[in-house]
Amino acid sequence: MTVQLNAAKQTLRRLLPAPIRRRLRATHRDLTFRITMADFRRRPDEYRNPDNPKLAKLIYGWGNAGWSGWEDFLAGCVDEALNLEDGAVVECGTGLSTLLVGSIVTSRQVPHIALEHHAEWADNIQTWCDRYGLSTQVLHAPLMDGPDYDWYDTTNIALLATATLVLCDGPPGDTKGGRSGVMDKLAPMVTSGTRVLMDDVDRPAELELTRVWADRLGSDYEVVGRKKPFARIVVR
């Protein structure tokens, strides 16, 4: 059966002109995303499990592979968001994780702000949030040049006083100092019990940043995930 299906796919590939093939692929992605997002919004609990294959469908459907969080991080974000009854979420860097977390916290009336340095991407993500009726605020904050690192310029942004959950998946690693600013800039919002998720700790810079920040906070951290791990600090 699989052999026949593959043969049929190859024949279709030969017969269909490239623009139609592209259109079909885009439609397939779009449908996959809408269907899986609807499923996620009905039963988010199932997406706590990084082995749930529907997470891969969301990533595929979202269509920003290479930039969106992987299953480990997304499942970690979902898990932490589902544990929140109150408090507030601050996210650095936006994308699929923003939609997943926003979908959960909106109904719990937990504020969620997401900092984004890229103006068009910020508009795009806010449009997606609005489409799903999320209360998430995507705040465009261009990167500001600093002596050791660039960081989101939050001069004109009313940040939350405290955050119970900090999600750090930006700014991108190739900016000056990468995510180093998170320790200094978000430190005033961090309080006992705050959870910090740092993605991409397979990269030495992000792992070291987590180690230093946890140390500074007198807290422990754990590395979570098998495919592409993230780190979790629970602030003492």
Ligand SMILES: C[S@@+](CC[C@H](N)C(=O)[O-])C[C@H]1O[C@@H](n2cnc3c(N)ncnc32)[C@H](O)[C@@H]1O
């Ligand atoms: C690693 S991404 C954040 C991903 C997000 N946590 C998710 O789950 O989709 C960090 C930043 O990369 C930038 N970014 C996202 N997609 C991009 C793309 N396709 N090309 C270049 N930059 C991108 C955005 O500015 C974003 O804030």
